[in-house]
Amino acid sequence: MASVSRRVLLALLLPVLLLAPRRAAALPAATFPGDKAALAALKSAVAASSVPPYSCLASWDFSRDPCAAFPCGIRCFSPAANASQLRVMAVALDPAGYSGALPAVVLSSLPFLASLSLAGNRFHGALPSGVPLQASLRILDLSGNAFSGAIPASLFTAASGLQELYLSRNGFSGGVPPQLALLGALSRLELQHNGFTGSLPSLAAMRSLYHLDVSGNALSGPLLAAPGLLPPSLLSVVARNNSFSGPLRAAALAALPAVRVMDLTGNAVSGAVPGAALAHPALQQLRLGSNRLDAVEAAPDGGSSSQLVELDLSGNRLTGRLPGCLAAMPRLAAVALDRNRFTGGIPDRYAARVAAQEATDQWVPFARLMLQGNYLCGALPMQLRQLKEGGAVVSLADNCLPRCPHKFFFCQGAPQKDHATCPPKCEASVHRQDTLLRMP
Structure with a gap:
């Protein structure tokens, strides 16, 4: 996303805030004993x-006061102007293994x-159960570790x-625990590359959620067959x-207007x-490759x-002629x-888009056009024949184009492809081309 995430900002700010033990030592307070x-317990x-x-x-020496003397890994603050003790508000361990x-x-x-990050280490075992997350916690980053087992539903509450x-x-x-839907303030949810199974629970109540990634799991069931599952x-x-x-329904897409x-x-x-x-009013990247789609x-x-x-429909079961409407999409580049x-021929408008050197008032050029592995036939449009390597990325391999x-x-x-595997119309098209070439 274009915006910088809070955990990136935290990572940038922590070294500045944590590598100043003199300022912390000047405070007339010590770390609250329970926080220490x-x-x-974390280090042990x-x-x-x-x-x-x-x-x-390795620098955490508990013979000294953490908020005053630890050079890294924690951030403290005074909850009140006259507070006698400092409280820990952030823990961010380095990815040291x-x-x-x-x-x-x-x-x-x-x-x-407010923030806990153990990312990029080798923490393992199950997450603690029966312990809800503190209401103060805003960022929890446990990514890139070896945690296992089910995620305890008790972690997530409406508070x-x-x-x-x-x-x-x-x-x-x-x-995936349905209690996640209780997190009304959650904006980013990243669960990718785990072993989650079953269907995704309804997350429709999460009205602040703007980024969801569940890639690389074993989740099943419909995702966009009907509105109401996603916020x-x-x-x-x-x-x-x-x-x-399941299918990709227009109503489910309409329920995701942004x-x-x-x-x-x-x-x-x-x-x-x-x-x-x-024709979605906001959708910029649609990637549906390697599915079982059969029509456009x-x-x-x-x-x-x-x-x-960007539009990726590769590796499906799509039939018929290449969709003509793609050539009219003004921003489409890949x-x-x-x-x-x-089947059928390559539309001249595709060729015009891929051969263009610069944008026009109506559209930008195709920078990438991947058509290999189909049953396309007929003559190559003249504009394609004039393409030079080093410009747009184009592939027509593994089709029914003998003049390629x-x-x-x-x-x-x-x-x-061998003619025997190509549609009969392709064979007739080849004969017509040969006849035209022989005409005086």
């Missing part, structure tokens, strides 16, 4: 052999904790103020490499690509109002229709 105990839960001498955790469990006391005994949750690249299993606030839905099935990125690559979505997807409906306005910049069952020699860079790769 929770930090000590990490195997000493996994703590490099140069690491942040720490191995251990997450003690329940870290989640239960730091009532002012939570959590805004960003990162659990990607772990070994979590079981279902209308979403800008990005990424669900690559799962087992989601969505800009829709990536369902590598699932089992079936039926037609609805014309509403091609025409855009209701011929494609002229489309906001699409088109992948390869590895389908398209390897001297053209876009014909290189897999050879053209």
Whole structure:
């Protein structure tokens, strides 16, 4: 996304705030004993052999006051002007390969904790159960570890103020807990590359959620077969490499009026690509490659109002002629229709878009046009014959184009199909071309 996430800002600010022990020492207060105990429990839960001498955790010496003397990894504040003790508001360990469990006391005994990041380490085991997240917690980043088991539903309550949750690249299993929908303030949810199974619970109540990524799991069931599963606030839905099935319904897309990125690559979505997807008022990237789609409906306005910049329908079961409406989409620059069952010729308007050197008042050029692995036939449009390598990326390999020699860079790769596997109309088209070539 274009905006910088809070955890990136936190990572930038923490070194400035944490590497100033003199300022912390000048405060007339010490770390609250319960907070110090929770930090000590966190360090004790990490195997000493996994703590490099140069690491942040190695510098935690509990003979000194954490808020005053720890050079990194924590951030403290005074909850009131006349407070006698400092409270821990952020814990961010460096990705040094720490191995251990997450003690329940870290989640239960730091009532002012706003951010917890253990990302990029080797923490393992199950997350503590029976311990709800503190209402103060805004960012929880456990990504890139080895946590396993089911996510405890007890972590999530309506009192939570959590805004960003990162659990990607772990070994979590079981279902995605429906209690996630209680997180009314959550804006980013990243669960990718785990072992989650079952269907995705309804997240429609999460009216602040704008980014959802559940890629690389084993989730199944319909995702966009009907409205009501996802919240209308979403800008990005990424669900690559799962087992989601069912059709892609126009009504479900209409219920996501702000969505800009829709990536369902590598699932089992079936039926037609609805014309509403091609004319969506906000959608810019639509990636539906490697599914079971069998048709493309025409855009209701011929494609002229489309906001699409990228369209990937590769590796499906699409038949018929190449969709003419794509050539009318003004912002479309990357088109992948390869590895389908398209027949007929290459539209002249496709050739004009890919051969253009610069944008016109109506459209931008195609920078990428992937048509290989279909049953296209007929003559190559003249504008394609004039293409030079180094410009647009184009592939017509593995089609039914006998007049597509390897001297053209876009014909290189897999050879053209044998005539026996091509549609009969392609054979007739070849004979007509030969007749025209022989005419005086």
